[in-house]
Amino acid sequence: MEFSSKLLENAVYEVSQLPGIGKRTALRLVLHLLKQPLERTEHLSNALLKLKGEVNFCKQCHNISDTELCEICANPKRDESLVCVVEDIRDVMAIENTSQYNGLYHVLGGKISPMEGIGPQDLNIVSLVNRVKEGTVKELIFALSSTMEGDTTNFYIYRQLEGLEVTTSTIARGISVGDELEYADEVTLGRSILNRVPFESSMKTT
Numbered sequence: 256m257e258f259s260s261k262l263l264e265n266a267v268y269e270v271s272q273l274p275g276i277g278k279r280t281a282l283r284l285v286l287h288l289l290k291q292p293l294e295r296t297e298h299l300s301n302a303l304l305k306l307k308g309e310v311n312f313c314k315q316c317h318n319i320s321d322t323e324l325c326e327i328c329a330n331p332k333r334d335e336s337l338v339c340v341v342e343d344i345r346d347v348m349a350i351e352n353t354s355q356y357n358g359l360y361h362v363l364g365g366k367i368s369p370m371e372g373i374g375p376q377d378l379n380i381v382s383l384v385n386r387v388k389e390g391t392v393k394e395l396i397f398a399l400s401s402t403m404e405g406d407t408t409n410f411y412i413y414r415q416l417e418g419l420e421v422t423t424s425t426i427a428r429g430i431s432v433g434d435e436l437e438y439a440d441e442v443t444l445g446r447s448i449l450n451r452v453p454f455e456s457s458m459k460t461t
């Protein structure tokens with residue numbers, strides 16, 4: 256792509272570094288911003304800088320939160336004996352949208368993936384095991400996508416929990432293999448949480 260301006264080229268380059276944004280889309284977005292009043296760009300830059308500079312993660316579940324304990328963890332109406340283990344906050348948002356789940360969450364921050372160099376130590380697994388050791392949690396629901404990385408992560412956590420008094424279950428696989436939770440429709444996702452199965456039996460069938 257040939258640019259008539261170095262400034263334009265730089266802006267397009269930066270935007271195109273975002274996932275799912277190619278050079279053409281980046282150019283369209285940049286030209287759009289260029290046509291808007293300066294405040295648009297200022298608000299956008301400020302919101303992103305503020306987010307990056309001030310973002311907090313819930314000290315219990317690692318969800319993004321403006322407070323030390325997120326709204327879900329701090330809500331006394333939620334069932335604290337039930338913890339749903341998810342990959343990232345998009346999954347929390349997807350499950351919350353179903354209105355079918357009243358427990359808490361634990362956001363791992365990814366999945367174990369040797370290909371991408373992500374090991375157990377890069378994820379929020381130690382804090383999960385410590386949460387279980389505290390004794391309040393009675394059931395963990397694994398809700399990672401059913402990919403090889405998801406299964407590896409579930410199994411790794413399962414092994415870490417050996418000897419601890421906690422039930423493990425996995426969401427029913429109404430969601431087909433490889434589907435990301437985020438994209439599952441709300442009814443299917445809600446049902447798969449209600450119809451969860453013991454983790455041990457899910458291992459035998461796979």
Ligand SMILES: [Zn+2]
Nearest residue numbers: 313316325328
């Ligand atoms: Zn929380």
